[in-house]
Amino acid sequence: MATNVAENRRLLSAPQLPECDGPKLKAFPHKNSRITWIEWINQECAQYGSGGQGYVFKVEINSRIYALKVFKFFKPSTYRNTLGPIRGGNVTDLELGFQTDPFYAECRAYAQIEARRESQGLKRKDIADCYGFLALTKADEEVLGEYGIDLWDDIPADDVYRKTSKGSPVRALVKEYIGEDVDMDEKTRKRMLAGIKWMNRNGILTNDVRAENFKGGYLLDFGLSWTKPHCLWRNTSRYRMSAVLTVDLRMFEEMIDEMGLGIRRSPRLLYQ
Numbered sequence: 438m439a440t441n442v443a444e445n446r447r448l449l450s451a452p453q454l455p456e457c458d459g460p461k462l463k464a465f466p467h468k469n470s471r472i473t474w475i476e477w478i479n480q481e482c483a484q485y486g487s488g489g490q491g492y493v494f495k496v497e498i499n500s501r502i503y504a505l506k507v508f509k510f511f512k513p514s515t516y517r518n519t520l521g522p523i524r525g526g527n528v529t530d531l532e533l534g535f536q537t538d539p540f541y542a543e544c545r546a547y548a549q550i551e552a553r554r555e556s557q558g559l560k561r562k563d564i565a566d567c568y569g570f571l572a573l574t575k576a577d578e579e580v581l582g583e584y585g586i587d588l589w590d591d592i593p594a595d596d597v598y599r600k601t602s603k604g605s606p607v608r609a610l611v612k613e614y615i616g617e618d619v620d621m622d623e624k625t626r627k628r629m630l631a632g633i634k635w636m637n638r639n640g641i642l643t644n645d646v647r648a649e650n651f652k653g654g655y656l657l658d659f660g661l662s663w664t665k666p667h668c669l670w671r672n673t674s675r676y677r678m679s680a681v682l683t684v685d686l687r688m689f690e691e692m693i694d695e696m697g698l699g700i701r702r703s704p705r706l707l708y709q
């Protein structure tokens with residue numbers, strides 16, 4: 438049986454991803470440089486089964502410090518059920534995977550952020566940077582093994598996709614490393630909210646606004662994001678979409694309330 442491994446290898450050596458309509462993220466320019474693994478940042482949450490999509494490390498590449506998010510493997514058809522038989526008929530597994538696999542979802546969100554910043558001439562730093570994607574070498578995969586990380590553990594061992602894809606390259610994003618957390622004062626709250634509103638206005642729903650996805654006042658996790666054009670966005674009923682469109686702002690207000698900093702406002706539509 439032809440496996441998905443060769444296809445995944447081909448994809449990960451492409452100059453930009455994913456291969457579907459919409460924004461595409463470039464490969465990390467120093468993708469062939471050696472990675473020095475310094476520290477597993479989210480070790481505690483990952484070990485206690487927080488259900489995250491990745492493992493984040495502090496690394497050094499060419500004398501520069503980065504955060505490297507290594508992604509678990511993901512079955513492209515995972516969200517097929519949410520589409521239903523009629524709406525799902527015009528969405529291929531390939532498109533679904535490129536838009537819902539957390540690795541590709543982050544590629545699309547960061548590419549959109551970059552493109553919109555450029556077209557609007559923004560240098561504003563409400564959102565931390567992503568410098569591109571890379572595939573790990575076999576030696577780096579062994580480092581993960583030494584940490585006891587299994588990137589396949591979300592997919593059952595007898596699953597056909599897993600069987601035909603095992604051995605595919607391990608995907609990672611190179612991001613700006615945020616070392617320090619900040620006090621949640623009014624200035625930080627405003628900056629966080631401004632970042633979310635700007636993304637919403639620019640075709641990105643992040644769908645995961647929670648305290649643990651922020652560091653230093655930056656939202657860092659776009660694994661569940663929908664970036665336009667998106668097959669789920671396109672195929673969700675108008676009625677449900679009106680709730681979906683305000684999800685980031687509602688989650689932000691809930692988070693702020695839980696932190697005891699709440700100033701309630703009614704969420705408004707901020708989308709194009």
Ligand SMILES: Nc1ncnc2c1ncn2[C@@H]1O[C@H](COP(=O)(O)OP(=O)(O)O)[C@@H](O)[C@H]1O
Nearest residue numbers: 479489490491493504612613614615649657658
């Ligand atoms: N760029 C970064 N710099 C520093 N720490 C980070 C960075 N990105 C993520 N982290 C840390 O790693 C944790 C997990 O990252 P996240 O992207 O939320 O992964 P997951 O998809 O597994 O939830 C975050 O809660 C944060 O503490």
Ligand SMILES: [Mg+2]
Nearest residue numbers: 489649650658
């Ligand atoms: Mg997270």
